[in-house]
Amino acid sequence: MFVAAVEAGSFAAAAAKLNLTRSAVGRSIARLERRLGVRLFHRTTRSLALTEDGLTLFEHARRALGEVQLATALLDSGRHTIAGRLRVSMPVLFGRLRIAPILIRLADAHPKLELDLNFSDRLVDVVEDGFDLVVRNGQLQNWPGLIARRIASQPMRVCAAPHYLDGAGAPESLADLTGHHAVLYGRPGRVRSWLFPQPSGPATEIVPPSRMRFDDLGALRDAALGGHGLAWLPAWLIQDDVAAGRLVTVLDHLPAHAFESHALWPQSPHLPLRVRLAIDALAALVAESTFRAESGRSPASA
Structure with missing residues (x-):
């Protein structure tokens, strides 16, 4: 509200822009002044001018709001387009021969997608190590805060x-x-x-x-x-x-x-589209398996 009032030139114009009442904007800015312990505006009946403290706050607040708006736009873009960095950890051999080719094909189809692939047989901490997704073979353990999906047998x-x-x-x-x-x-x-x-x-x-x-x-x-x-x-x-x-x-x-293979990722109400499509692509490994555990034969010979 403070930035809107400065940019609009008055509390009334800021209120109209924000679909609020003039008194609501005035009360909010008054609370902000009390919390900061400074006066932000020189108020007269005909004009609204910033104090030195108000000018300092405005310069930083406007940049901060710009960064927030940019971050929000990037996140919104990530939910609707395949873009941004995808960090995945996977077992060394299974990852190199079976997982990486799937993700590389996904990146080829979406030029704005960046891959950051980690090949390791050690158990990484998905959240602490900053991974979007991990692939693990063998018995599935109980990892709080993670969602798992079977991708291959x-x-x-x-x-x-x-x-x-x-x-x-x-x-x-x-x-x-x-x-x-x-x-x-x-x-x-x-x-x-x-x-x-x-x-x-x-x-x-x-x-x-x-x-x-x-x-x-x-x-x-x-x-x-x-x-x-x-x-x-x-x-x-x-x-x-x-x-x-x-x-x-x-x-x-x-x-x-x-042995079962699972994809695991942090629980989140807003899973980026790049992560969701990567999980779906990896799940296709089940259908692509040349040998099936139930029969021991390839699909071509079954």
């Missing part, structure tokens, strides 16, 4: 190089795994068990004999391609190798365990 397959199977034979049951070498995924103090769902009860957990352990799925896949043993890997990671005959899946008659 990653069925796991036991596989090996053909020349390894030529020498060791192909396992036909879970009991046969104990007679094979395996390459395993593990981190200090923990090795990931291979999980096999059962019709009733918990999944069967198996850790086959191994002398090679990796904390990187890409390196584990390379070891399997080199013939160093059986590997338990996501179907999406090995699908090209299986199609080309570089790897062969085994135990396909058994149900496949699947």
Whole structure:
């Protein structure tokens, strides 16, 4: 009201501009003067002039209101157009091969969209680290203040190089795994068990004999391609190798365990359109999955 009164030249003109009464504008400015402890206007019956304190306040207040109006316009634009920076954190390999290409295509379609992608297997703090969106694999934890949406299912397959199977034979049951070498995924103090769902009860957990352990799925896949043993890997990671005959899946008659992937973002009543469309684009991964956990076959062969 103060800025409007200065720009309009009178309380009455400011009131008309703001759809208020003249007395409402006068009372508000009087309260402002009392709170600041200064006089803002020299008042006469015919004119309204700023004091030195009033001039100082006006110069800063006008700039501040301009910044607020600009920020409001940018936010409103972000709700109706795909623009601004999108910060996303994702697992390294899954992110590089499956998530980043989706977001890059989205950016190609919307030239005003900026991507800031973070590849990390550590659990980031979405709010504190300033991310709009994070993608995480595995069991979904309870994170207060975050919304989650399932975007993909990653069925796991036991596989090996053909020349390894030529020498060791192909396992036909879970009991046969104990007679094979395996390459395993593990981190200090923990090795990931291979999980096999059962019709009733918990999944069967198996850790086959191994002398090679990796904390990187890409390196584990390379070891399997080199013939160093059986590997338990996501179907999406090995699908090209299986199609080309570089790897062969085994135990396909058994149900496949699947890891779920979720997108998580801070709860907000006004989700920017760029974030909403990114979530929708990533959710299409479910439909794009080449291998399905229910059947273990590709859509083309199903």
